[in-house]
Amino acid sequence: MNIIDQCVAQGVPFAREYSGYLDNRSFGGAQVSRTFYARGQTGQQLLLGAYQALCRQIGLGNVTMFPRTEMLDLVIIDGHAKGIVARDLVSGEISSHAGDAVVLATGGYGNVFFLSTNAKGCNVTATWRACKKGAAFANPCYTQIHPTCIPVSGDHQSKLSLMSESLRNDGRVWVPKRKEDCSKSPVQIPEADRDYYLERKYPSFGNLAPRDIASRAAKEVCDQSRGVGPGGLGVYLDFADAIKRLGEDRIRERYGNLFDMYEKITGENAYQTPMRIYPAVHYTMGGLWVDYNLMSNIPGLFVIGEANFSDHGANRLGASALMQGLADGYFVLPYTVGHYFASSKQAKPSTGHPEFRKVEADVRAQTQKLLSIRGKRTVTSLHRDLGRLLWEKCGMARTETSLKEALNRIPLLREEFWKEVNVTGDGRELNQNLEYAGRVADFMEFAELLCLDARHRNESCGGHFREEFQTEDGEAKRDDDHFAYVAAWEYQGPDKPPALHKEPLVYEEVHMSTRSYK
DSSP states (O other): OHHHHHHHHTTOOOOBOTTSSBOOBOOTTOSSOOBOOOTTOHHHHHHHHHHHHHHHHHHTTSOOOOTTEEEEEEEEETTEEEEEEEEETTTOOEEEEEOSOEEEOOOOOGGGGSSOSSOTTOOSHHHHHHHHTTOOEEOTTOEEEEEEEOOOOOTTOSOOOBOOGGGGGTOEEEEESSGGGTTSOGGGSOGGGEEOHHHHHOTTTGGGOOHHHHHHHHHHHHHTTOOOSGGGOOEEEEOHHHHHHHOHHHHHHHHHHHHHHHHHHHOOOTTTSOEEEEEEEEEEOOEEOOOTTSBOSSTTEEEOGGGBOTTTTTOOOTTOHIIIIIIIIIIIHHHHHHHHHHHOOOOOOOTTSHHHHHHHHHHHHHHHHHHHOOOSBOHHHHHHHHHHHHHHHHSSEEOHHHHHHHHHHHHHHHHHHHHHBOOOSOSSSOOHHHHHHHHHHHHHHHHHHHHHHHHHOOSOBTTBEETTSBOTTSOBOOOHHHHOEEEEEEOOOTTSOOEEEEEEOOOSSSOOOOOOOO
8 A cells, every 4th residue: 555655646646436535446366356546547657657756856956867878788896786888879879877886677578579568669688788797587488478458460560559457347358159250240240159268267257367367268269260350369358248237438437548549559449349359478577686675696786676576476467566666666675775885885986997998898899790780681570580489489388399499599590680680870879770789689698598497497387388287177287396486597608508596485474376267
């Protein structure tokens, strides 16, 4: 509740009951109404609340902002993180910034899959460069697949659009029972010929089954050639019953902005015909390893929010980004970074220190290398190939065979990138192609670690489904005896496999158990 109160004080317009108290509603994975929300745009409103609070501090002179600036490397002096090297995205200037400590709040790496719900600029560069300087990367294969996204419509797309989880409160998920009905208009398919598969398979939770369960179930029916829409990669999210029961005005009041967004993207009126949805990469639970003070294994390097691994484990349920994204910054880090300052005798260095000059030279060399290749392939085409490979071989379902294939092909794709990528322009100006190329170069390296992590974990856990490890009724089969640990990977060099460090998960008060959503 402290997080909610903090956000309310910042102006986040959470929904209210008629009495004025904060309202709650159901969410995927929960059978009770316990989720605070701001219509269908909770995440956006939380961001706006944080941004306006930041802007207030900028106005007061307490924060110096460097907009349109990208961190390209971490500077470590005497074993402590003491600054960063960054590039001005407008002028191309490379500059150093020294500090008493470094805090990374750079988000997740979902765009390694090319198509995801993340903003196009989201990337792994800051955390991956820190990993190459010695920070352990934990559980990189733990990525959340969100079931309620607008399906892919063609190769022209550079990202996917997320529809709010809240829609599953009133929308019913179904596909035709027969393959031959998939080409028909949904209004032509009678009730008896519809398979409400979530309600059938998980009667206790129905359409509010957790995200990993709902995503895997959608893939299963599409793999049976019962998917709808372009390429057969979609299922229906139908509001006809809710409109009949509550009236269209009530549905407009609850979800109007989402229906408008859906119509602008697809050209379809979801009040009259069911929405089409399909799972997509959304959130990443892996990230740099941190201790309970949110400090990585590099002293002075703190990592917060989606950039760290700390809270969610293998199966992040809906509505809990509050904990990782907001609690870290508002309620943990302000009280733990002081411990580092009090216990460390490291003084803030000058940017004239030789280590800053060395890292700057490395960044300039990398930039020049990207600009000098002048190959025959675009950055986008290479990124798309990598993302499709990961989605098919290490996405919602993986096998030993598929992961081996990915690990064989990623080095070849990385080699092709460094031989054939074409980065136009130069580094002394606004050059979005250069920015993008640097990020994809990091994805090309990080993707291998992601697949290594997935392959070593011989179990199914959360949304990470190894087909060899499933129960008789097709559910995820965990192996807590052998894999109840955090996998923290240490970079060993460009030609050496990373070292695996295991942090056991020990629960003294609550014992691990397998949930059933039947």
